[in-house]
Amino acid sequence: DAKTTQPPSMDCAEGRAANLPCNHSTISGNEYVYWYRQIHSQGPQYIIHGLKNNETNEMASLIITEDRKSSTLILPHATLRDTAVYYCIVISYRDDKIIFGKGTRLHILP
Amino acid sequence: SQTIHQWPATLVQPVGSPLSLECTVEGTSNPNLYWYRQAAGRGLQLLFYSVGIGQISSEVPQNLSASRPQDRQFILSSKKLLLSDSGFYLCAWSVDRNTEAFFGQGTRLTVV
Numbered sequence: 001d002a003k004t005t006q007p008p009s010m011d012c013a014e015g016r017a018a019n020l021p022c023n024h025s026t027i028s029g030n031e032y033v034y035w036y037r038q039i040h041s042q043g044p045q046y047i048i049h050g051l052k053n054n055e056t057n058e059m060a061s062l063i064i065t066e067d068r069k070s071s072t073l074i075l076p077h078a079t080l081r082d083t084a085v086y087y088c089i090v091i092s093y094r095d096d097k098i099i100f101g102k103g104t105r106l107h108i109l110p
Numbered sequence: 111s112q113t114i115h116q117w118p119a120t121l122v123q124p125v126g127s128p129l130s131l132e133c134t135v136e137g138t139s140n141p142n143l144y145w146y147r148q149a150a151g152r153g154l155q156l157l158f159y160s161v162g163i164g165q166i167s168s169e170v171p172q173n174l175s176a177s178r179p180q181d182r183q184f185i186l187s188s189k190k191l192l193l194s195d196s197g198f199y200l201c202a203w204s205v206d207r208n209t210e211a212f213f214g215q216g217t218r219l220t221v222v
Contacts, residue, residue, distance in 0.1 A: 034210065041198070041216070041218070043202070043214055043216050044211075045213075049210065087154070097144070097159045097167070098156065098202070098211055099156055100146070100153050100156070102153040
């Protein structure tokens with residue numbers, strides 16, 4: 001079973017920041033939070049991951065709450081090409097498998 | 111650099127026919143390998159994963175099977191396809207459990 005909960009869909013205006021929430025209330029201390037996205041009919045693409053601290057790369061920022069029970073993926077300036085399903089995943093040192101939830105379908109509105 | 115190859119890209123098969131989808135990884139050794147399926151309108155479902163040659167873990171009971179005859183080769187098979195086997199099948203690899211996974215381009219299987 002997926003260990004995360006995400007809203008099924010979200011809208012965001014083009015050029016604005018897209019903030020995608022994820023709840024992982026049962027996360028344990030050795031588990032990382034990963035984000036992937038899947039553009040229609042393509043394989044998922046890795047975006048970012050983190051353990052405790054906030055992370056930023058060229059694609060996005062990841063904000064993890066202090067209690068680590070939730071996180072937010074931020075796409076700072078959304079474009080139409082960011083329309084995709086975004087998956088939040090929790091992975092631990094003990095897991096060999098990666099289990100996806102249903103994700104959030106993000107619609108970028110022109 | 112590492113690459114993952116998955117073929118064929120599309121496949122139409124009759125009910126009851128066999129299936130063999132192949133996935134190979136280049137540029138790395140002893141990867142973790144995964145097979146996922148995405149049915150229409152649903153999220154990604156993990157079918158099988160493998161941490162080494164001959165080591166296969168099944169996540170969902172079904173009429174599919176997987177094999178890893180070589181370190182960087184992962185094969186998804188079925189002896190007799192069902193209509194419900196239609197979907198988008200994705201192969202993925204990761205260096206280990208703590209790194210990101212990289213996905214192939216997928217195979218769209220339609221069972222008719």
